Amino acid sequence: MLLAIDCGNTNTVFSIWDGEQFLCTMRTATDQRRTADQYFVWLSTLLSHHKITMDINAVIISSTVPRVVFNLRVLSDRYFGCRPLVVGKPECALPVGMRVDAGTTVGPDRLVNTVAGYDRHGGDLIIVDFGTATTFDVADQDGAYIGGAIAPGVNLSLRALHEAAAALPHVDVTKPARVIGTNTIDCMQSGVFWGYVGLVNGICEQIKAEFSRPMKVISTGGLAPLFQQGHALFDAFEDDLTMHGLTVIYEYNKEK
Ligand SMILES: Nc1ncnc2c1ncn2[C@@H]1O[C@H](COP(=O)(O)OP(=O)(O)OP(=O)(O)O)[C@@H](O)[C@H]1O
Numbered sequence: 525m526l527l528a529i530d531c532g533n534t535n536t537v538f539s540i541w542d543g544e545q546f547l548c549t550m551r552t553a554t555d556q557r558r559t560a561d562q563y564f565v566w567l568s569t570l571l572s573h574h575k576i577t578m579d580i581n582a583v584i585i586s587s588t589v590p591r592v593v594f595n596l597r598v599l600s601d602r603y604f605g606c607r608p609l610v611v612g613k614p615e616c617a618l619p620v621g622m623r624v625d626a627g628t629t630v631g632p633d634r635l636v637n638t639v640a641g642y643d644r645h646g647g648d649l650i651i652v653d654f655g656t657a658t659t660f661d662v663a664d665q666d667g668a669y670i671g672g673a674i675a676p677g678v679n680l681s682l683r684a685l686h687e688a689a690a691a692l693p694h695v696d697v698t699k700p701a702r703v704i705g706t707n708t709i710d711c712m713q714s715g716v717f718w719g720y721v722g723l724v725n726g727i728c729e730q731i732k733a734e735f736s737r738p739m740k741v742i743s744t745g746g747l748a749p750l751f752q753q754g755h756a757l758f759d760a761f762e763d764d765l766t767m768h769g770l771t772v773i774y775e776y777n778k779e780k
């Protein structure tokens with residue numbers, strides 16, 4: 525079985541793939557201090573709770589936080605007896621290339637999203653991922669990652685408002701009933717919710733204008749469904765896009 529690990533700046537998601545389906549998915553806060561032994565105790569407890577026998581013999585990692593990779597490598601080696609594939613490292617081949625400025629480092633999550641989007645939908649895509657940052661990844665006709673946009677994440681923007689302004693409380697994002705808020709919380713929610721609808725819409729429209737062919741827009745990440753509510757921002761929402769991309773990259777490397 526394959527253990528696929530998607531490590532973001534906020535959360536790290538572990539999924540077990542049996543070759544056909546994901547048996548379970550587990551999420552923990554990203555913390556570079558967490559050791560291999562701590563990961564293993566946590567994983568084994570959850571897997572026994574789900575009644576899944578742990579026979580992991582392969583590991584693939586995408587990490588936007590370089591420092592956590594060390595302990596995840598130790599986890600693979602010590603507990604699963606294997607060397608993990610790490611997206612972005614030379615030994616991990618990608619089925620599709622990238623066309624960006626020489627010397628630039630693309631976030632592995634964005635490359636994985638591009639691979640997954642191309643696998644499911646073919647090329648000419650915009651993938652919008654609502655994580656710590658809101659990213660826009662463009663897949664060309666042949667599936668190559670050709671760039672995109674990085675905007676501050678929704679929760680990050682709300683936190684920034686709260687931290688910078690003494691009279692603004694911490695609030696969660698939600699779709700407000702009205703655009704004109706009549707109290708502080710409604711005003712903040714309106715600003716962030718409708719601000720992001722405008723941001724996503726505006727960036728996608730401008731990417732489409734700059735690109736020469738019609739494009740499909742795919743969304744992923746915990747907050748995507750909220751923004752899809754009542755607005756035709758996306759052609760599809762796919763919860764498991766990054767995990768799917770990790771399995772595609774794993775299979776590609778296994779065959780090579
Ligand atoms: N309605 C909601 N309001 C607030 N937060 C939500 C809501 N729905 C989902 N979330 C949160 O959105 C987050 C989405 O997770 P996702 O994996 O897409 O990104 P992340 O973990 O925040 O970022 P990263 O992948 O960069 O670490 C989760 O932390 C989840 O708790």
Ligand SMILES: CC(C)(CO)[C@@H](O)C(=O)NCCC(=O)O
Binds near residue numbers: 633657659
């Ligand atoms: C933009 C984030 C933080 C989104 O997770 C990540 O993809 C990243 O750290 N990227 C590096 C820079 C880039 O993708 O161009």
Ligand SMILES: [K+]
Binds near residue numbers: 633653654655656
């Ligand atoms: K993510």
